[in-house]
Amino acid sequence: MKDRAKDWFEELRNRLVATIEQHDGSKFEKKHWKHSGRGGGMMSIMKGNIIEKGGVNISTVSGKFSEKMQQRIPGSKEDPRYWATGISVVLHPVNPNIPSMHFNTRYLVTQKNWFGGGMDITPCLEFEVEKKDFHKDLKSMCDRHDKSYYPQYKKWCDEYFYLKHRKEPRGIGGIFFDYLNNDNFENDFLFVREVGSFFHTYVDKIITLNKDKNWTNKDRELQLIKRGRYIEFNLLYDRGTKFGLETGGNTDAILMSLPPLAAWE
Amino acid sequence: MKDRAKDWFEELRNRLVATIEQHDGSKFEKKHWKHSGRGGGMMSIMKGNIIEKGGVNISTVSGKFSEKMQQRIPGSKEDPRYWATGISVVLHPVNPNIPSMHFNTRYLVTQKNWFGGGMDITPCLEFEVEKKDFHKDLKSMCDRHDKSYYPQYKKWCDEYFYLKHRKEPRGIGGIFFDYLNNDNFENDFLFVREVGSFFHTYVDKIITLNKDKNWTNKDRELQLIKRGRYIEFNLLYDRGTKFGLETGGNTDAILMSLPPLAAWE
Numbered sequence: 001m002k003d004r005a006k007d008w009f010e011e012l013r014n015r016l017v018a019t020i021e022q023h024d025g026s027k028f029e030k031k032h033w034k035h036s037g038r039g040g041g042m043m044s045i046m047k048g049n050i051i052e053k054g055g056v057n058i059s060t061v062s063g064k065f066s067e068k069m070q071q072r073i074p075g076s077k078e079d080p081r082y083w084a085t086g087i088s089v090v091l092h093p094v095n096p097n098i099p100s101m102h103f104n105t106r107y108l109v110t111q112k113n114w115f116g117g118g119m120d121i122t123p124c125l126e127f128e129v130e131k132k133d134f135h136k137d138l139k140s141m142c143d144r145h146d147k148s149y150y151p152q153y154k155k156w157c158d159e160y161f162y163l164k165h166r167k168e169p170r171g172i173g174g175i176f177f178d179y180l181n182n183d184n185f186e187n188d189f190l191f192v193r194e195v196g197s198f199f200h201t202y203v204d205k206i207i208t209l210n211k212d213k214n215w216t217n218k219d220r221e222l223q224l225i226k227r228g229r230y231i232e233f234n235l236l237y238d239r240g241t242k243f244g245l246e247t248g249g250n251t252d253a254i255l256m257s258l259p260p261l262a263a264w265e
Numbered sequence: 266m267k268d269r270a271k272d273w274f275e276e277l278r279n280r281l282v283a284t285i286e287q288h289d290g291s292k293f294e295k296k297h298w299k300h301s302g303r304g305g306g307m308m309s310i311m312k313g314n315i316i317e318k319g320g321v322n323i324s325t326v327s328g329k330f331s332e333k334m335q336q337r338i339p340g341s342k343e344d345p346r347y348w349a350t351g352i353s354v355v356l357h358p359v360n361p362n363i364p365s366m367h368f369n370t371r372y373l374v375t376q377k378n379w380f381g382g383g384m385d386i387t388p389c390l391e392f393e394v395e396k397k398d399f400h401k402d403l404k405s406m407c408d409r410h411d412k413s414y415y416p417q418y419k420k421w422c423d424e425y426f427y428l429k430h431r432k433e434p435r436g437i438g439g440i441f442f443d444y445l446n447n448d449n450f451e452n453d454f455l456f457v458r459e460v461g462s463f464f465h466t467y468v469d470k471i472i473t474l475n476k477d478k479n480w481t482n483k484d485r486e487l488q489l490i491k492r493g494r495y496i497e498f499n500l501l502y503d504r505g506t507k508f509g510l511e512t513g514g515n516t517d518a519i520l521m522s523l524p525p526l527a528a529w530e
Contacts, residue, residue, distance in 0.1 A: 053529075165510045165519075224526070232520075235500035236510070245430045245501070254430075255497075255529065261489070264318075264523040 001185055002083060005107035005115075006060050008189075009087040012196045013058050016089060017044055019200065023207050024048035028056065033250045037063025043253050047260065050211055052094040055256035060085040065110075069247070074179065075112030083109040086117075087196070088240075091203065092259040096223040097213040098206060099123035099130075099171065100230060100259070103199040104240075105192050115192045116178035118153065119199050120161050122171030124226035125219055131172045134202070138175060141198050145191045153177045163233055170233045224263035231262055266450055267348060270372035270380075271325050273454075274352040277461040278323050281354060282309055284465065288472050289313035293321065298515045302328020308518050312525065315476055317359040320521035325350040330375075334512070339444060340377030348374040351382075352461070353505075356468065357524040361488040362478040363471060364388035364395075364436065365495060365524070368464040369505075370457050380457045381443035383418065384464050385426055387436030389491035390484055396437045399467070403440060406463050410456045418442045428498055435498045489528035496527050 017028050026048035034040040041059025048054065064080040065073055076082060086106030093100070105117030121134060135154070142150035157176035162169050175195070180188050234241050234257055244254035282293050291313035299305040306324025313319065329345040330338055341347060351371030358365070370382030386399060400419070407415035418440035426435040440460070445453050499506050499522055509519035 165516045228523070231496060232500060235497060251430045258493070258529040260530075261526065261528050263526050264520065265525075 001113070001189075002085065002107070002109060004189065005192075006085040008193055008196070009058050009085055009105070012193075012200065013044065013056050013087055015200055016056055016203065019204050020046065020048075020051060020054060020091070020207075023204075023211065024050045026051075028054070031252075033253055035059070035061040035063070035250070036248045037061060041250070041253060043256060045256065050093060050095065050098070050207060052092050053260040054089075054091040056087070056089045057253050057256055058085075058087045059253070066247075073108075073110060074114070075110035079111055081110070088257075089199070090257040092227065093207070095211060095213065096124050096215045096219040097210040099127065100227070101199075101203060101206075102257070103196075105196055107192075112181065114179045114181040115188055116180065117192065117195060118157055118174060118176035119195070119202075120157055120171055120174035120176070122226065122230060124223040125215075127172060130206070134172065134174075137202075138198065141194055142175065145187070145194070149177070149191075150175065161233065163229060163237070165236070166229065166232070168229070170230065221263065224261060225265060227259040227262035228264045231258055234258060266378070266454075267350065267372070267374060269454065270457075271350040273458055273461070274323050274350060274370070277458075277465065278309065278321050278352055280465055281321055281468065284469050285311065285313075285316060285319060285356070285472075288469075288476065289315045291316075293319070296517075298518055300324070300326040300328070300515070301513045302326060306515070306518060308521060310521065315358055315360065315363070315472060317357050318525040319354075319356040321352070321354045322518050322521060323350075323352045324518070331512075338373075338375060339379070340375035344376050346375070353522075354464070355522040357492065358472070360476060360478065361389050361480045361484040362475040364392065365492070366464075366468060366471075367522070368461075370461055372457075377446065379444045379446040380453055381445065382457065382460060383422055383439060383441035384460070384467075385422055385436055385439035385441070387491065387495060389488040390480075392437060395471070399437065399439075402467075403463065406459055407440065410452070410459070414442070414456075415440065426498065428494060428502070430501070431494065431497070433494070435495060486528065489526060490530060492524040492527035493529045496523055499523065 021027055026046055028044035028046045031043045032040060033043065039061035041057055044056040046054040062083040065076050065082055070076045070080050084106060086104060088104035091101045100122040103119040107115050139150040153175035154173060157173045158169065160176050161171065182188055241254055286292055291311055293309035293311045296308045297305060304326035306322055309321040311319040327348040330341050330347055335341045335345050349371060351369060353369035356366045365387040368384040372380050404415040419438060422438045422441035423434065425441050428435060447453055506519055
């Protein structure tokens, strides 16, 4: 199960990288990194023509949780050892008509094991029609697995990606899930793969539709301000960022999510 | 004592604003804001020719600490009421040869009362000579009050303005102090005023010396990257930012410190 999850995340990375490189005409640069425990990962970073900054990071790591972490992570109270594999993607496009896109899925093994992940979209211009389509398609995909997934995971996403101090959501939401284990690895793994394939298809589609749309200086300003909010969220609230920086994770890989340029009013 | 502290912070604000406006040729825009308890403040914001973004915020507020805060704040265990007045300043200049400059001083009253504050400087280009001068002058000023101040407050500043995840300091340091109360309000207040006057003089001096120096695109890039680090510090570590956002403070005033434009590699 560990190998199959790991292999899928690699395959998905390859597909995403190939699709984005084809659109962009630039290549991702790959960088290996080592975990402080065992294992490590590979970041693929692009600064391209369509993707101003894009990162795809896969990692497979293992180690022992600190006592503090043992209290928080399921299945680790009696045995601090963990094993984890995952993929995370952040795309910050040049064209303000293409939203910033974020996705990740992971498989964690302690004395329990589960999948987690999600995706969410952050446009900076009018996006009402696209928002409806995105959520409709996401619901269809989720519903094929379990009718309870979409409402539950959408709500989780909305609650998670909310900037309390601004009283505003980070973007238009998506889905967010964790601790997914229905005692049926095949079904859960199929869902996780479909979440990944959905994101891959969505990236391809939204770039194709919007990459040739014109934009103004004002649109660019709005984009830079929205990116500022994105940074506020990631540094003030994001669990993964906090967890990673506190546990001595790879700073470059963790902060890969930050946009290349951002503005504050 | 409360009135005298409050009046001084206003006077210092007026002096700083006048000096910066004279250099810049632009005017600060003033915005009143109200505190969720009692009182409020006034932000003075400039987006100018020399100061790309500058903010001077003064506030005088009172209220009751939450039970959690009562445990943390001296003199509030038995009575949650507080009164506070202060000034904070952040300047992000256009010219990469002028460093970003940060300063604040405050007077807090619970069942105890004390001054706190400090200043620190964040250059993005070579600044070794200026760094030496800055620290030498700062030490002289501190030494006139108490020989123990400079070494103690410099150390506090170095420890505070450190980005653990980057293993690098935010800038070249300065001084940082808190809970200053020697049972002699006159002496403590004189020190606080001299700290403010020192900053005022320093701002005037460093702008005068460096405002006409040329810079390259590469210097601008280094500046934007350094500003990214500045943002990382403020959102990940800064006590004032965390305290302010958690206690429902004025978001615009709290995040006034963020630079107008920043980059990540």
